[in-house]
Amino acid sequence: MSVFRRKKERDHPPAEWKIKKECLDLIIECAKSSYPNEFGGLLRVDAISKKTITEVVILPGTISGDSHAIFRLHMLPIDFSIVGTVHSHPTPNARPSKADLALFNKYGKIHIIAASPFNQFSWKTYDYAGYEIDIAII
Numbered sequence: 001m002s003v004f005r006r007k008k009e010r011d012h013p014p015a016e017w018k019i020k021k022e023c024l025d026l027i028i029e030c031a032k033s034s035y036p037n038e039f040g041g042l043l044r045v046d047a048i049s050k051k052t053i054t055e056v057v058i059l060p061g062t063i064s065g066d067s068h069a070i071f072r073l074h075m076l077p078i079d080f081s082i083v084g085t086v087h088s089h090p091t092p093n094a095r096p097s098k099a100d101l102a103l104f105n106k107y108g109k110i111h112i113i114a115a116s117p118f119n120q121f122s123w124k125t126y127d128y129a130g131y132e133i134d135i136a137i138i
């Protein structure tokens with residue numbers, strides 16, 4: 001029976017995530033101004049629906065390099081209004097790196113990668129397992 005229960009949980013439809021347009025604009029601006037370095041931030045949701053990203057908390061300092069391992073887990077707060085991470089890639093490749101996937105798996109439920117050239121079409125959203133998920137801009 002436990003096998004069936006587990007399968008049912010995994011087949012559950014994905015969460016309906018939303019992000020405020022001003023948060024997305026801020027992400028794109030930070031990605032642009034940090035280029036050619038990466039920037040990193042945390043995604044905060046509203047207290048009511050807990051599925052709408054209403055704030056981007058920019059992590060201080062940028063780290064150059066192309067490893068994308070820009071988050072250190074010990075830096076990340078235990079804060080239940082934080083649902084995930086955002087960072088930029090200085091290349092047009094918005095796919096998560098191995099280091100990104102390791103982070104996604106350990107921290108948060110939703111992760112945004114903004115890639116070059118940093119516009120409305122050059123970012124993607126992933127779940128904890130690195131699968132691309134849909135998000136509505138509100």
Ligand SMILES: [Zn+2]
Pocket residue numbers: 067068069087088089095096097100113
């Ligand atoms: Zn990355």
